[in-house]
Amino acid sequence: MKKVAILTQPLGHNYGGMLQAWALQQVVTQLGYNVVTIDRQPAKLSLTYLFIRLIYRVLLKGLGKGKSPIFIESKKNLAYKNTRNFISTNLIMSEPLFTTSQLIEHFDNIGYDAVIVGSDQTWRPKYSPCIENFYLDFLEKKKIKKIAYASSFGVSEWEYDAELTARCSKLVNLFDWISVREDSGVELCKKYFHIDVDHVLDPTLLLSQSDYKKLIGQDRLDSKSSGIYTYILDPSSEKKQLIESFAKEHAEMVYSCQAKCSIEDSIDHHDIIMPDPRDWLAGFANAKYVITDSFHGVVFSIIFEKPFICIVNEGRGSSRFSSLFKTLGLSADLKEYSSKLTHIKAIDPRLIQQSINLLKRKLDLDV
Structure with missing residues (x-):
């Protein structure tokens, strides 16, 4: 072969x-x-570089300016x-x-x-x-x-x-x-x-919804929440407000499946653990609605045929979103997707x- x-x-x-x-x-x-x-x-990275970086972090912590953990690699x-x-x-x-x-x-x-x-x-x-x-x-x-x-x-x-x-x-x-x-x-x-x-x-x-459900497994599909699934890469007060308003309007619970905080911001070590990708996928499969600022968050909303709100992530590249929408025959007006719920049908095979x-x-x- x-x-x-x-x-x-x-x-x-x-x-x-x-x-x-x-x-x-x-x-x-x-x-x-x-x-x-x-x-x-x-x-x-060389041992010399790692040692210098360690000393630098210790000095920053001593001055009250350090954000990253001193031993970030273990985290x-x-x-x-x-x-x-x-x-x-x-x-x-x-x-x-x-x-x-x-x-x-x-x-x-x-x-x-x-x-x-x-x-x-x-x-x-x-x-x-x-x-x-x-x-x-x-x-x-x-x-x-x-x-x-x-x-x-x-x-x-x-x-x-x-x-x-x-x-x-x-x-x-x-x-x-x-x-x-x-x-x-x-x-x-x-x-x-x-x-x-x-x-x-x-x-x-290129794969079907059934391919992903097979990967997820029935146990995960049966055990996950249903409501408004969020996947936000870059949190902000505006996004939080949008999610809360949407949840109130639709009387649905909000849930997510991602690390609770970044390595740099963590206090409890368990908050930085990324869940299994199959759990992440199950969130899309079981959702009633999705709110996301992620390109692949939009992709899996479409694959699982979920109504979604896409908050376009300019810093990570907006052309990815507009090209996807045009290719799949959706409106390419990014402002519309930032404020309007989009109902999805199966992708043209x-x-x-x-x-x-x-x-x-x-x-x-x-x-």
């Missing part, structure tokens, strides 16, 4: 990232390939224990790879037939460790099929400097096929890389099949 690697951002810190990785691995496996998701992690292990367990149980992962040289060695040892970059904001420099890796610089001279599936810049503005633009433009022209998640990404590729690319669906949209067929045709390795 032909071997395919998927290169995506580090997993475990956000639900959308984990589930798009799971979905893409599922789809490529169903197409008949042996799939491994590459565990590309940020480079390890991260606690915070991500459920998500890391989900990943190890439900995805086939490579060993952790921290450098370009480790990536080269891994690919040389395994001998993959193809590599897929995607999805999520893999082409946004501020989010991906060593952005050139996500343009497959470590395979520049290797004979291997190179594909980008639903890769995203996250925003509609260009965030690369001239040097990085030139380097990535050279690398991207070595790909066999490129597709992006947003229509704005099509325009960015044309303007800055001088290439035409395809526009496809996020991997999470032809849109899903179109993206799957494109991936299947371009990935064809004569299995």
Whole structure:
């Protein structure tokens, strides 16, 4: 069986990232390939740097200015224990790879037939460790099929400097096929890389509601609350007021399934633990309504056909929302989605099949 690697951002810190990785691995496996998701992690920090940072935190605490915990690394292990367990149980992962040289060695040892970059904001420099890796610089001279599936810049503005633009433009022209998640990404590729690319669906949209219910499991579906489900990445007083007003108007309880606070803000260590992604998904499956400022929060509201209010998250990239709405035949007026409940019908299966067929045709390795 032909071997395919998927290169995506580090997993475990956000639900959308984990589930798009799971979905893409599922789809490529169903197409008949042996799939491994590459565990590309940020480079390890030197002991000298860690020691200096520790002293710095101690000094800040002594001055009453320190916000981050002194031993924040140990807190991260606690915070991500459920998500890391989900990943190890439900995805086939490579060993952790921290450098370009480790990536080269891994690919040389395994001998993959193809590599897929995607999805999520893999082409946004501020989010991906060593952005050139996500343009497959470590395979520049290797004979291997190179594909980008639903890769995203996250925003509609260009965030690369001239040097990085030139380097990535050279690398991207070595790909066999490129597709992006947003229509704005099509325009960015044309303007800055001088290439035409395809526009496809996020991997999470390639699977059915029943696929996710199977992942969640009946016990979780039976045990979760029903009412107004909220998933808020960036809390604010305005969002809190909107949620409270909506709950009062509809006489429904409000519930969520996410860490109660960030690592930096925690007092009780248990408040920083991220629940299992299957519990997070069950919240959407059982909800009457959803209120969210998350792209994948909107995606799963649509998958589970839940009426939702989307609070557009400008700082994290609004083009992702507008492109999704237009693709699915919804209004692209973001202000409307910020203030008006949107009722959702099932996604047109032809849109899903179109993206799957494109991936299947371009990935064809004569299995």
